[in-house]
Amino acid sequence: MRFTVGASAxxxxxxxxxxxxxxxxxxxxxxxxxxxxxxSSMGVSMRDGAKLAAAEINKAxxxxxxPIQLVERDDEAKNEVGAQVAQELISKEKVVATVGFINxxxxxxxxxxxxxxxxxxxxxxxxxxxxxxxxxxPDYDANYVFRNSAYDVLQAGLMVDEALAQGHKKxxxxxxxxxxxxxxxxxxxxxxxxxxxxxxxVEKFNIKDVDMTAQLLxxxxxGAEVILAYGIGPELAQISNGxxxxxxxxxxxxxxxxxxxxxxxxxxxxxxxxIMPQTFIEDQTLPKRKAFLENYxxxxxxxxxxTPVAGAQGYDSIFxxxxxxxxxxxxxxxxxxxxxxxxxxxxxxxxxxxxxxFTAKDHNAISRNMVVFGKVQDGKIVYAKPExxxxxxxVRLKExxxx
Amino acid sequence: xxILLQLIASGVAVGMIYAAIAFGYQLTFATSKTxxxxxGEALALGALFGLTLVPFTGYWLMIPLVLVxxxxxxxxxxxxxxxxxxxxxxxYGWIMATIALGIIFKxxxxxxxxxxxxxxxxxxxxxxxxxAGVRILPMELLIVAGALLMMLAVEIFxxxxxxxxxxxxxxxxxDAAGLMGINTQRVITLSYSISAMTAAFAGVLVAPxxxxxxxxxxxxxxxxxAVAIIGGLESGLGVIVGGLILGVAETLTGFYISTGYKDVPxxxxxxxxxxxxxxxxxxxxxxxxx
Numbered sequence: 165m166r167f168t169v170g171a172s173a174x175x176x177x178x179x180x181x182x183x184x185x186x187x188x189x190x191x192x193x194x195x196x197x198x199x200x201x202x203x204s205s206m207g208v209s210m211r212d213g214a215k216l217a218a219a220e221i222n223k224a225x226x227x228x229x230x231p232i233q234l235v236e237r238d239d240e241a242k243n244e245v246g247a248q249v250a251q252e253l254i255s256k257e258k259v260v261a262t263v264g265f266i267n268x269x270x271x272x273x274x275x276x277x278x279x280x281x282x283x284x285x286x287x288x289x290x291x292x293x294x295x296x297x298x299x300x301x302p303d304y305d306a307n308y309v310f311r312n313s314a315y316d317v318l319q320a321g322l323m324v325d326e327a328l329a330q331g332h333k334k335x336x337x338x339x340x341x342x343x344x345x346x347x348x349x350x351x352x353x354x355x356x357x358x359x360x361x362x363x364x365x366v367e368k369f370n371i372k373d374v375d376m377t378a379q380l381l382x383x384x385x386x387g388a389e390v391i392l393a394y395g396i397g398p399e400l401a402q403i404s405n406g407x408x409x410x411x412x413x414x415x416x417x418x419x420x421x422x423x424x425x426x427x428x429x430x431x432x433x434x435x436x437x438x439i440m441p442q443t444f445i446e447d448q449t450l451p452k453r454k455a456f457l458e459n460y461x462x463x464x465x466x467x468x469x470x471t472p473v474a475g476a477q478g479y480d481s482i483f484x485x486x487x488x489x490x491x492x493x494x495x496x497x498x499x500x501x502x503x504x505x506x507x508x509x510x511x512x513x514x515x516x517x518x519x520x521x522f523t524a525k526d527h528n529a530i531s532r533n534m535v536v537f538g539k540v541q542d543g544k545i546v547y548a549k550p551e552x553x554x555x556x557x558x559v560r561l562k563e564x565x566x567x
Numbered sequence: 568x569x570i571l572l573q574l575i576a577s578g579v580a581v582g583m584i585y586a587a588i589a590f591g592y593q594l595t596f597a598t599s600k601t602x603x604x605x606x607g608e609a610l611a612l613g614a615l616f617g618l619t620l621v622p623f624t625g626y627w628l629m630i631p632l633v634l635v636x637x638x639x640x641x642x643x644x645x646x647x648x649x650x651x652x653x654x655x656x657x658x659y660g661w662i663m664a665t666i667a668l669g670i671i672f673k674x675x676x677x678x679x680x681x682x683x684x685x686x687x688x689x690x691x692x693x694x695x696x697x698x699a700g701v702r703i704l705p706m707e708l709l710i711v712a713g714a715l716l717m718m719l720a721v722e723i724f725x726x727x728x729x730x731x732x733x734x735x736x737x738x739x740x741x742d743a744a745g746l747m748g749i750n751t752q753r754v755i756t757l758s759y760s761i762s763a764m765t766a767a768f769a770g771v772l773v774a775p776x777x778x779x780x781x782x783x784x785x786x787x788x789x790x791x792x793a794v795a796i797i798g799g800l801e802s803g804l805g806v807i808v809g810g811l812i813l814g815v816a817e818t819l820t821g822f823y824i825s826t827g828y829k830d831v832p833x834x835x836x837x838x839x840x841x842x843x844x845x846x847x848x849x850x851x852x853x854x855x856x857x
Contacts, residue, residue, distance in 0.1 A: 377577035378821025
């Protein structure tokens with residue numbers, strides 16, 4: 165014990181002595197997501213988007229006169245690795261905030277460490293509705309979890325409304341057996357119930373499932389006119405391929421990950437026409453989006469962002485955080501959180517222009533009106549609806565009361 | 568009726584995938600009473616290696632190269648993982664060693680080919696054909712035919728060639744075979760090589776309908792292990808029957824009971840077989856004298 169006290173006193177002394185040298189030291193921001201594995205196309209797009217944002221900010225002089233330094237860590241989409249990474253970023257790297265998380269399970273396992281350390285954590289891709297409610301008032305004094313992705317309740321509602329708007333009464337729900345799929349399925353079923361509709365079939369599939377015949381035949385026999393599928397790219401693609409095999413063609417509406425490159429590659433032509441909620445479509449209508457896309461393509465030598473939504477949200481998350489740090493005038497976690505909840509500056513991102521995106525009660529920057537339907541068409545994600553394509557140049561602002 | 572036939576057809580296709588992998592377990596168990604627990608990784612390596620070759624050679628020319636690759640891989644596994652354990656008469660050493668090698672192979676594959684699930688170009692058209700009201704992919708037919716052909720080829724090799732006869736002799740009684748002048752150590756190496764070769768072949772066979780990646784073999788190899796236990800670890804016919812039973816049970820349960828319980832009947836069957844006939848449906852009961 166004495167040793168610990170002595171050691172911390174020494175550390176403190178060193179820290180004090182070194183403080184002047186830190187003046188131009190970088191502001192460390194954690195950047196965590198799956199950069200390898202089945203969801204890596206989302207993780208890598210998110211990371212690359214965030215890196216572009218940091219580079220732009222640093223080029224313009226940084227924040228509080230200090231450059232932003234991103235500390236990248238691969239969570240491998242594994243809950244336990246995510247928790248380890250969180251502890252490492254907090255205790256060893258001493259980040260002032262962290263952005264990332266693709267997988268709902270990882271976010272739930274990791275973000276409690278940030279909450280305890282009073283460090284803001286910014287979900288830019290993970291969609292589980294529970295994520296921003298995990299440390300909600302009144303159980304907790306302050307919630308350090310923020311998000312700028314379209315959460316599941318929004319997506320489920322949009323998917324159901326779209327199916328009903330297309331005039332389908334018989335709806336089949338297919339969901340993977342992970343946290344993500346099953347939480348999404350619950351949201352869909354709840355929303356359907358609120359509309360007085362009972363799905364004709366609710367089926368489950370596992371990650372890496374080879375054959376979807378049983379699930380699809382059940383939906384077909386139940387007379388389903390539309391399939392709502394909640395899962396990630398590879399398995400959603402297997403559903404598309406399975407439908408083609410059975411020679412059964414009904415509209416398929418999925419959660420957002422059918423915009424992943426893996427869906428496009430694996431489903432090929434069978435994936436054409438699948439629609440999914442998106443916050444961002446690769447179009448160059450607005451100068452900000454055009455600049456972002458051109459920069460992304462040039463920097464990473466690609467002609468398409470592997471998962472455009474993840475890239476755009478990753479990019480925006482860094483700008484939101486930077487604006488909050490600037491407003492807080494400090495890297496203190498509590499001050500950054502307060503600044504995020506009362507952001508004065510309008511932040512122009514590529515998804516939208518964020519005008520007071522968060523309040524003390526609402527930690528979701530995306531509202532329902534900001535989400536459009538994308539459609540898979542010959543290897544690209546395009547606007548599913550002509551009116552959305554026509555209005556692409558209009559920035560969809562957050563509706564204050566919607567969340 | 569059409570539905571039932573469709574479910575059975577899909578079940579048979581999946582079941583033959585399991586059987587093709589389970590066949591590899593059976594080969595090494597017959598000679599050395601050991602298994603390669605890295606069979607799933609051998610499958611993944613075979614498929615990934617094939618995927619790399621396809622752009623240069625095309626699908627059909629790639630197959631012999633993958634077979635050679637699998638053959639060499641099996642020899643490496645036997646040398647590094649199994650022989651030391653068998654030499655010191657360790658009962659369990661080979662289990663840890665083959666699992667460890669499997670993990671190493673998986674990590675190597677992840678480093679070389681990345682961890683994304685990749686699309687394996689299909690050599691046959693990807694539109695289903697209709698046979699008697701049942702829709703089936705040409706690739707699924709190829710899997711069934713290819714797996715059966717592979718097993719047939721190995722059986723013929725075992726029965727007709729001198730090396731094959733040595734394999735059979737070693738399977739029957741390793742000590743007697745040794746006394747008769749058969750180099751049983753080499754025979755065991757050979758059986759591992761053939762086993763990994765079948766796994767690599769199964770890999771390129773199933774890759775066009777499954778996804779290709781370092782972890783593609785994990786679930787398949789586990790199911791195949793259940794198949795090998797159900798069918799009997801010593802019987803080639805057993806793994807085919809076991810594979811078909813498991814595959815069809817999965818699709819039928821998925822449809823008639825619930826897709827959430829798809830994997831349950833296979834496991835129940837496994838427990839039932841283990842408690843009633845521990846050697847498997849087609850296994851030979853051997854009394855072990857101590």
